Amino acid sequence: MAAAAAVGAAVAERSLGAGVSYRPEWRWEVVRHRDRLGCIEVIADDITGPAALALARDLGAAVPLLLHGIGLSLGSAEGLDPERLEQAAAVVAALRPPWFSEHIAFTRAGGIEVGHLMPLPFTHEAVATVARNVAILRRRLPDVPLALENIAYTVQLPGAEMSEAEFLGTVVRAAEVDLLLDLENVHANARNHGYDPLEFLAALPLERVREVHLAGGVWHDGHYADTHSRPVPEASWQLLDWLLPRCEVGAVIIERDSELPPFAELLDEVHRAGRALRRWAA
Amino acid sequence: MSLAELQRQLAASLMQGAPAPGGCDPAAVTRTARALVRKRRDAVRRLVPALWTALAGQADAAFARHAAAYRPAGALLHIDDAWAFAETHRRSPFGPVRRAARDELTRLRLHFIRRHRRGRPAVRERRGPAAGLLRTPRLRLVWVWR
Numbered sequence: 001m002a003a004a005a006a007v008g009a010a011v012a013e014r015s016l017g018a019g020v021s022y023r024p025e026w027r028w029e030v031v032r033h034r035d036r037l038g039c040i041e042v043i044a045d046d047i048t049g050p051a052a053l054a055l056a057r058d059l060g061a062a063v064p065l066l067l068h069g070i071g072l073s074l075g076s077a078e079g080l081d082p083e084r085l086e087q088a089a090a091v092v093a094a095l096r097p098p099w100f101s102e103h104i105a106f107t108r109a110g111g112i113e114v115g116h117l118m119p120l121p122f123t124h125e126a127v128a129t130v131a132r133n134v135a136i137l138r139r140r141l142p143d144v145p146l147a148l149e150n151i152a153y154t155v156q157l158p159g160a161e162m163s164e165a166e167f168l169g170t171v172v173r174a175a176e177v178d179l180l181l182d183l184e185n186v187h188a189n190a191r192n193h194g195y196d197p198l199e200f201l202a203a204l205p206l207e208r209v210r211e212v213h214l215a216g217g218v219w220h221d222g223h224y225a226d227t228h229s230r231p232v233p234e235a236s237w238q239l240l241d242w243l244l245p246r247c248e249v250g251a252v253i254i255e256r257d258s259e260l261p262p263f264a265e266l267l268d269e270v271h272r273a274g275r276a277l278r279r280w281a282a
Numbered sequence: 283m284s285l286a287e288l289q290r291q292l293a294a295s296l297m298q299g300a301p302a303p304g305g306c307d308p309a310a311v312t313r314t315a316r317a318l319v320r321k322r323r324d325a326v327r328r329l330v331p332a333l334w335t336a337l338a339g340q341a342d343a344a345f346a347r348h349a350a351a352y353r354p355a356g357a358l359l360h361i362d363d364a365w366a367f368a369e370t371h372r373r374s375p376f377g378p379v380r381r382a383a384r385d386e387l388t389r390l391r392l393h394f395i396r397r398h399r400r401g402r403p404a405v406r407e408r409r410g411p412a413a414g415l416l417r418t419p420r421l422r423l424v425w426v427w428r
Contacts, residue, residue: 045357049407051393051428071357077286084357109289112297115359116318118289125285154314157288158305225317258324 015248015281016064016098018273020266021213021255027055029263034062036267038274041066041253044100045084047091056095066211066251067097074133074148075106075120089140099145099210099250101180102137104130104171119153122160122167127174134175147210148172149180152188152217152226164189165203178210183239184226184255188217191224197239206247212240214273215255228257232269240273244280252277297353319349322363329364329390332418333371336382344371358394358405365396365405381417388414392426 017038022030030040042056044067059065069088072080092100105117120126134146150168162170172179181204190197214237216230232254240252252273254266283291283304294300295311296318302311323345327334334341348370354363368390371383390396392412396405413425 048357049409051409052407071359075289077284077289087357106289109286109293112290112293112353113355113359114293114296114318115354116321118292118296121285121288123285129285154317155292155306155310157292158303159283159288220317221313223313258328 016251018252039064045071069102073107101147117151121157131174147178147180152185179208180211182213184215188226209247212252229259325360326364330386333382
């Protein structure tokens with residue numbers, strides 16, 4: 001247990017180590033195996049009342065807690081939903097995570113909830129939109145660092161004025177946020193849109209990478225789908241091995257949303273990520 | 283096309299079957315729309331497993347009809363979706379499906395409240411204790427104490 005705890009525990013001054021995205025099915029496993037988890041990431045949108053908040057507090061007492069938003073729709077040209085903004089602000093104020101993360105995406109438009117993260121066109125208008133919405137978010141969360149995540153996408157939107165990597169870099173600089181780098185999304189996009197993932201990573205502002213997400217997807221109709229339903233593929237582990245010597249990562253989160261495996265399998269992936277973090281933090 | 287208009291058109295394509303926005307690959311939009319339905323289906327299946335079991339081989343087709351007709355809303359999108367799906371079966375002529383739908387609605391009501399505001403449903407976490415009657419496998423009282 002001591003060796004495992006060393007892997008799960010913080011590996012650098014800034015780093016929380018490796019952990020998992022929280023699913024209710026894992027409530028007791030998280031507490032039972034807290035010594036093997038550097039952190040746990042909870043979806044902020046799921047905390048809509050006192051019971052969920054109390055549970056998150058309990059989890060945070062066992063393992064350092066990160067908060068991740070999925071529904072603020074920071075890329076919405078129509079602006080932010082005041083109710084969701086207030087809910088996110090209340091949850092962050094109550095749980096005081098070391099940082100708060102969301103996505104470079106939109107999830108609603110014209111009164112329609114898409115229910116998933118949709119891409120933005122790689123344009124200056126989209127950069128300005130995200131920066132404007134992040135400024136509104138920051139006014140409600142003045143004391144919490146923000147990180148934005150790259151998404152996987154199938155639909156390429158018209159009118160691109162820059163590459164995807166340039167777009168992500170321009171967004172994080174304009175919005176003055178850090179980058180939550182989802183390596184599985186990089187892997188999926190590289191497969192589906194035919195680019196070299198290492199060239200893509202090299203073009204990002206790596207000094208701004210605060211957190212990394214890893215997950216696994218499936219092939220569906222000839223396309224790689226980012227389903228978060230499989231173990232992390234070797235291709236994404238290789239991206240992590242390339243990335244870690246080049247930046248100081250605050251946390252690595254293993255995500256699994258469906259087809260949940262025994263928690264021990266997740267812990268194996270957490271252990272591998274923690275070992276990689278420790279190797280480069282030394 | 284402005285960003286706002288592009289987003290409105292893409293959302294309508296994905297959720298209402300409108301044509302893909304100009305400059306977007308229609309096949310990619312269709313593929314994404316199907317993936318969104320699969321995501322909704324998997325989430326609802328996890329939230330109302332007894333109803334899904336009662337529907338047996340009809341479950342996927344029933345959900346496809348529901349997904350085409352209903353647009354979930356609010357922060358707890360999947361809860362709203364599962365609630366609406368169960369509602370469509372609470373008067374089913376098939377006893378096992380009807381009982382499973384009503385039990386799933388009871389379970390959802392133990393933890394959540396769903397009200398309509400400004401013409402749209404809104405789900406939030408229930409505060410305080412709640413109780414309900416489950417019908418299967420036998421009639422029994424269940425409660426949640428908060």
